[in-house]
Amino acid sequence: MTTPFPFTAVVGQDDLRLALLLNAVSPAVGGVLVRGEKGTAKSTAVRALSALMPEVPVVPGCRFSCDPGAPDPACPDGPHDEAGAGTRRPARMVELPVGASEDRLVGALDIERALAEGVKAFEPGLLADAHRGILYVDEVNLLHDHLVDLLLDAAAMGASYVEREGVSVRHAARFLLVGTMNPEEGELRPQLLDRFGLTVEVAASREPDQRVEVVRRRLAYDDDPGAFAARWADEERAVRRRIVAARELLPSVRLGDGALRQIAATCAAFEVDGMRADIVMARTATALAAWAGRTDVLAEDVRQAALLALPHRRRRNPFDAPGLDEDKLDETLEEFSGDGGGDEDPDPDGPGGGGGQPPPSDDGPRGGDTAARPEAGEDGEPQGSGAGEQTPARASEPFRTKALSVPGVGEGGAAGRRSRARTEHGRTTGARRPRGTLTKLHLAATVQAAAPHQRARGRSGRGLVVRRDDLRQAVREGREGNLVLFVVDASGSMAARQRMGAVKGAVLSLLLDAYQRRDKVGLVTFRGSAADVALPPTSSVDAAAARLESLPTGGRTPLAAGLLRAHEVLRVERLRDPARRALVVLVTDGRATGGPEPVALAGRAARLFAADQVASVVVDCESGPVRLGLAGQLAGELGGTAVTLDELRADSIAGLVRDVQGGTKRRAA
Numbered sequence: 001m002t003t004p005f006p007f008t009a010v011v012g013q014d015d016l017r018l019a020l021l022l023n024a025v026s027p028a029v030g031g032v033l034v035r036g037e038k039g040t041a042k043s044t045a046v047r048a049l050s051a052l053m054p055e056v057p058v059v060p061g062c063r064f065s066c067d068p069g070a071p072d073p074a075c076p077d078g079p080h081d082e083a084g085a086g087t088r089r090p091a092r093m094v095e096l097p098v099g100a101s102e103d104r105l106v107g108a109l110d111i112e113r114a115l116a117e118g119v120k121a122f123e124p125g126l127l128a129d130a131h132r133g134i135l136y137v138d139e140v141n142l143l144h145d146h147l148v149d150l151l152l153d154a155a156a157m158g159a160s161y162v163e164r165e166g167v168s169v170r171h172a173a174r175f176l177l178v179g180t181m182n183p184e185e186g187e188l189r190p191q192l193l194d195r196f197g198l199t200v201e202v203a204a205s206r207e208p209d210q211r212v213e214v215v216r217r218r219l220a221y222d223d224d225p226g227a228f229a230a231r232w233a234d235e236e237r238a239v240r241r242r243i244v245a246a247r248e249l250l251p252s253v254r255l256g257d258g259a260l261r262q263i264a265a266t267c268a269a270f271e272v273d274g275m276r277a278d279i280v281m282a283r284t285a286t287a288l289a290a291w292a293g294r295t296d297v298l299a300e301d302v303r304q305a306a307l308l309a310l311p312h313r314r315r316r317n318p319f320d321a322p323g324l325d326e327d328k329l330d331e332t333l334e335e336f337s338g339d340g341g342g343d344e345d346p347d348p349d350g351p352g353g354g355g356g357q358p359p360p361s362d363d364g365p366r367g368g369d370t371a372a373r374p375e376a377g378e379d380g381e382p383q384g385s386g387a388g389e390q391t392p393a394r395a396s397e398p399f400r401t402k403a404l405s406v407p408g409v410g411e412g413g414a415a416g417r418r419s420r421a422r423t424e425h426g427r428t429t430g431a432r433r434p435r436g437t438l439t440k441l442h443l444a445a446t447v448q449a450a451a452p453h454q455r456a457r458g459r460s461g462r463g464l465v466v467r468r469d470d471l472r473q474a475v476r477e478g479r480e481g482n483l484v485l486f487v488v489d490a491s492g493s494m495a496a497r498q499r500m501g502a503v504k505g506a507v508l509s510l511l512l513d514a515y516q517r518r519d520k521v522g523l524v525t526f527r528g529s530a531a532d533v534a535l536p537p538t539s540s541v542d543a544a545a546a547r548l549e550s551l552p553t554g555g556r557t558p559l560a561a562g563l564l565r566a567h568e569v570l571r572v573e574r575l576r577d578p579a580r581r582a583l584v585v586l587v588t589d590g591r592a593t594g595g596p597e598p599v600a601l602a603g604r605a606a607r608l609f610a611a612d613q614v615a616s617v618v619v620d621c622e623s624g625p626v627r628l629g630l631a632g633q634l635a636g637e638l639g640g641t642a643v644t645l646d647e648l649r650a651d652s653i654a655g656l657v658r659d660v661q662g663g664t665k666r667r668a669a
Contacts, residue, residue: 003225006232007048008239010041011214012205019198019308020049021239023176025246026287030197030280031155031177033140033188033312040202041214042180046136049178050093052240054247056132057086063124064171065092065131072172076122092133094126094175098142102424103439105150106162109169122169127160130175140179141188142539144415145518146425148192151177155195186539187515194273197280199312246290253286258337259297265336266306266329272313281305299333398509399649403517406482406581406615413579416481416518426478434473445472481518482583483537483573484510486544487566489588490527491557494621503587503621504548506648510585511548515541520580522569523547526562528555529594533565537573559592559634563605570614583615586638589622590630599630606637616640619648 010017019032034042059066062077068086071078096105107125126135127150135151137143143151154160160173179196181188205211221228229236263281284305289297311324403418410421424439431445450470457465486507494500514521521544523535534547563586570582592598609616616638620631635642 003229004048004051005044005221005225006229006236007045007052008235009217009221009228009232010045010048011217012210013041013045013202015308016042016045016200016202018304019200020045020178021052021243022284022287022291022308023178023197024049024053024243025291026250026283027174027176029283029287030195031179033193033196033199034178034180034202035183035199036180036202037184037204038182040204042202043138046134046178046180047093050091050134052236052243053091053093053134054240054244055088056091057088058132060085060087064128065133066172067132074170074172076124076169076171092129094130094133094135096126096135096137096143096147098137098139098144100126100147101439102146102150103437105147106154106160107169108437109162122162124171125160125162127154127173127175128171131171131173133175135175135177137177137179139181139185140192141181141183141186145189145417146415148189152191152195184538184540184543187542193312194276196312198284198308200308201311242291245293246287249293249295250286250290252295253289253297254295255282255286255297259285259299259302262299262302262333262336263305266302266332267310269328269332270310270314270324272310277309277313280309284309299337303329303333398505398512401509401513401648403513404484404510404583404585404617406583409477410480410581411579412478412480413577414481414518414520417479418482418517418519418583419480419581420477421480423476423478423480426476428474429477430475431472432475434471438471438473440474440476442472442474445474446470479517480581481520482581483520483522483570483577484514485522485524485537485566485569485582485584486510487524487526487562487584487586487588488548488551489557489559489562489586489621490525490551490553491591491593492527492554493557493589493591493593494553499621499623500553502645503619504551506619506645507548507585507587508545509648511541511544520577522573524562524566524569525551526558526565527553529558529561531558531561531565533569537569556594557588557591557598558594559588559590560595560598560601560605563602563609567605567608567612570612581615583617584609584638584640585617585619586634587619587621588631588634590618590620590628590632590634592630602634603637606634610637610639613639618642620644 007017007020016032016034019034023029023032034046036042056065057068059068059071059077059080062071062075062080064072064075064077066072066075066078066080068080069082071080071082073079103125105125106127108123109121137151150160154173154175155177158172158174159170162169177196187193205214217228260282263278263285267277267281281302282305285297285301288301288304289295292301306329307324307326314324406419408420410419412421412423415423428442431442446466447464449472450464450466453467453470454465457467459465488503488507490500494503511521520537520539521535521541522533522537523544525532525534534551535544538544566584566586570584573580573582592602595601616635617640618631618635618638620642622628622631632642
């Protein structure tokens, strides 16, 4: 067994270590979400925590870790005698792989034995292993949606239910949920985000001395893990004893009315949704007091609890950066410091005054810009100072769009909510023989396959004689996520500030839709004399929004270059992820300049997409009293459809999906 890196040897990351320790003291806090760039000791700290967790008493031989003092009456391995002797074992840390199957998470029934013998032959999954321990999900933001749903259910109910065509098993599943993620790879669904009690932002230190110490300790650990761990054994024992002492003190901690009013006022001031934030803050403040060896919750505990429990609950859309205005927090705590009595004033050394709303994020959507239209440059295209480049236009506020979908039925290679696909979840559309392990039984088809053979199999009595060859897998249809590749014209003909602001607002709206539907996104831009991959395909829509916000504009319109670069991106992505289908969203007025016969060259490039049967939509940005209709012609070459900026709004594009599919059918014909 590999010796874990000692928890007390982790350099810096004070908030991360505190959040993990508070959950060790009081698992009711609700877990920790650790957000940060790669290489910041996220996984190291989480794995090190398990060595500090107190041992748990369990019923001998119980696969579901029942407490001998209060065994689960519905335990599949029960019933257990409450007076029975128990054994103690270390608390487990169970890792949930991103690519795990549903059966690996919740467990699996032996369907053949259940049908033929009527017994519940159940193999526990990771939720059972994690009961009364830690469930760790690395890259939790990449977890498939159906696994997220199962985690949500188990976290909410403290139990896991496994059902297969009328046969059900239930067992307790109460665990400390810890997730780590790199925000550059995409955000979490709001429902799962809210389930984490606390969140911590981590980043690598910029202090040379601290970075030197990180490297020194890591090298020493890699050279001899056992000797390195022995050097920190005393510190580890001291922290373990402190966790045990804080757990024993926790029931005696008093949460006064004054502290409760501060908690409620803080949650109201920051406009968090629901009441979970208030409850988590109360539990966190109580754990903080116990960790400090106190029996009273002070204002400093409430303040620290707010910094850990509220930032991730204030996000209204994926483009909002998580965070908390500490001046406003101190102002709120001071205002309610005297209510109810018994609580001390906030930490006088903390930041104070100011109040007010936090400044707008540089990465978020902004109001429309009303700057004057720049002067026209060469070819009548507007351009600013310095080689035809302008200051990037600000985006308009995003709006709700209706779904664009890829026609046909995919193979469900990517979990999501955009296009039709054959998936493990959804409505049943048929049955087939299982390939490998049976996961979703089609009961009617199984009975139909077994029925003709009952006399030959010597059936006697009411039971149905079922063999492996009779089993049928349910074929289901649900939704999949796609690759939405944005190809944005940033040339001079698009560069009028009000116009480009509207274009960015439209793309932000589609990015928000892609976030909600669990798509990958990519961004190709073209201007001047070339096209650039501003963002390779990624699950991080906020990264795409940030690139879009800083997009420079001006110069000629190399439309063909943009299409060819997008075609190459799709070719490479098909090699990397062949099951994920693509939807190209081309944002342009259809003009093409630069080089010989630019319009004809763009048409030839567009026909490459039609030949590959890539679904596409052209967002027509042409404006003014005289319109050439070039975007519509380009959509025909692509085999897709064209819509105006106004038609992108949800109330205006009811027929857009039909148009996309109609374009595909016309192309196939």
